[in-house]
Each structure stands twice: as structure tokens, then as C-alpha cells.
Amino acid sequence: MSETGQDDDTTAAIMEATYRALCDHGYPDTSISTIADEFDKSRSLLYYHYENKDELLADFLRYLLDQLEADLQTIEADDPYEEVLAIVERLLPPDIESERFRFYRALFGMRSQAPYVDAYREQFARSDTLILAELTDAVERGIDAGTFQLVDADEVAQFVYATVSGALQRSVTLDDPEMIEHHLTLIESYLQSQVVDREDEPS
Template sequence: MADSVPSTTDDIMCATYRALCRHGYAELTMQDIADEWSKSKAALHYHYDTKRGLLLAFLDHLYENYTDRVVAPENEAPRDRLLALLDAALNPPRTDSTRELRTALFEVKAQAPYDEAFRERLQRFDRYLHDRVRNVVGDGVETGAFRDDVDPESTATLLVTLVNGAHSRRITLGDDAGVREAIRTHIDERLVDAGTEGEQ
């Protein structure tokens, strides 16, 4: 069962983060997480019955952080708002364990085709970014900053797919060189209304 005490929950989520970075998903055990929490495995099982349940809660925790971080700034031109939003999605805060966490989450994502609960939680990240991108693009079309033939829905699908691909490329190949520039070029060449480009 999940604990309702924020400090305890936060401690467990931090321990899960550290354990994932250290062991990866496949080798991760409840004992590993308990060790990082500096409590017994029995104490951890009091709050979460299974590794699966704990990792689902961890994804919920990451989602809350993601939605706090990945936002479009207010009071800026649509192009700048869109670039800032996508940059936030492309570049999570860097820590000493960033690469390890990305790799572990990549392993978690591999469970999605076989586990509906994992799939539903991962879909939330996609839907959140898709909706925010679509809204910014729609605002740009309405205000004339973007071309009037731009479709916000399909544009959001493309840009979110590029972000997801960049994450995968970064993990599997070690870098995502050129992705940010490709996104910027797409926005400037396909979205921005040439008549308003100087106002962006």
C-alpha cells in the first residue's frame, strides 16, 4: 500500500531513484531500494507490496516533477514559447546519475508493451507534452505568428515523436547531436509565418 505521509514517500522515491541508477531495472530488487532507504525490506513492503507497485508509484512521482518542469513560458512569442517547452522536454536537469537513470527508465519503458499499467503511465508523459505543444502551436496560428495552414495536432505529434526519438538516441548511441537544431529549423521553415518572422 502507498504511504500518505509526504516525507516518507519522498524518501522512498529518492531511494528508488538511487537504486535504479545503481542497479538498473532488470536487476533491481526491493532489498536494493530498502538499502538505499536505510530501512528494512519489511518496512518497505509495508508501504509498497511489490517492486512493480513501487515503480508505478515512482513513475507517478516523475510525472509530477515533469509537469512542474516542462512548461511553456508566458508572455513570450509563440515561437520562443514552443522552443522553450521543447528544450525543457529534451533536457532534464543533469546530475551525476542522469545517464544511469535514463538507461533504467529506458528499461522500464520496455515493459510497456506487456504491462498496461506501465503503458498508461508512460502515455501520460506523451499526452501532457503533446497537449502543451498543440496549444502553443494553436495559439501561434490564431495570432498569426505561425502559418495559417499549420495543423496543431499533427505538428504536436511530429515534435513529440522527435523528442522521444532524441531520448532513445541519447541512451542507445550516447548523444542526440543535431536534434535541437533540426527542431528549430523545422519550426522556422514550416511553422513561422515569414511575414511575422522579424517580430519573433
């Protein structure tokens, strides 16, 4: 195996250990040591790569975001409306699994630290920019295709993303996974009446 290959393996193993530690312990109780407990290679290898929790978690956010970026590229939708919905559902997964829900909770804890940790804030800003760009593109494609009303694509994207963020926040902090599904319905109905061009719909 090439050195690059080994590095990638090690990185993936560290990131998976971080994911498990965050799911199990939440953000505040996740430390380099709890991550090392989940790591199936030698502890010294982990300590060799990272000096502190913030540095490791900033790298974890970067890794997560690269995955999200790749994942958003794989979306194949029949039309721009389905595409917008598919992006929203990547962020607000219907029937969310318990582990994923606990992970979102930890991620929310990290986001609350973004004002104080520059490296976190940088990644969350990048994440917001990426998601907004994808949403805006999809809305613009709908307008170009004549299936969406002549809305301001960027405004629709900002509005939908704020609603997605707020829905996640309420759901995660009130420990109510069903709130996710409920807000998905609200967003769909907003898109149907505000964005989709009803004149064009089959009656």
C-alpha cells in the same frame, strides 16, 4: 507533523531512493531490495508500502509525471515559439548531466516493459497525452497570435514529440549524450522553417 505530512515525507523519500537505485543499477537490476538499500528510513517501512517492484515503479512513474506536469506549468516564455522550445528542452535537456542520462536510460528500460506491464503503460500513455497537449496548446497560441503559420497544431505536436522520443532513444541506447544536442538543433530548424511564420519575422 500531521499524518499527511509524514506520508508525504515517506513518499518523497521512497521516490528519491527509487531514482537513485535506477540511476545506479538501471531498470533490470533495480529491485525492491536495491531501492531499500538507498532508502534512509527503515526497510520495513518500504516493504510495508510496496509488495513488489512493478507496483513501486508504477507509483514512481506516476510521481515523476506529476512533477513533469507541475514543471511544465512553470514555463514562462516570451512567445509561443520559445514556449515550444522550452517544452522540448524539458524532454531533451541540452548539456545533460551524467546522472540524468543514466536515469533516462533506466526510464527507457521501463518503457520497453510497458507492453507487458499495464500499470507502466497507463503512466506512459498519460505522459504522452500530457506532453502532446502542452505542445499542441503552445502551437495553437502561436497560430492565434499570428506568429505561426496555419499549421495543424496537433500534427506538429505529434511530429515533434516522435522526433524527441526517437532522439532520446538513439542517444540513450547508443550511449551518446551529444546526440541530444544535435537533435535539438534539428527540431529548432524544423520549427523555424515549418511552423514559424517567416513573413512576420524581423528581417
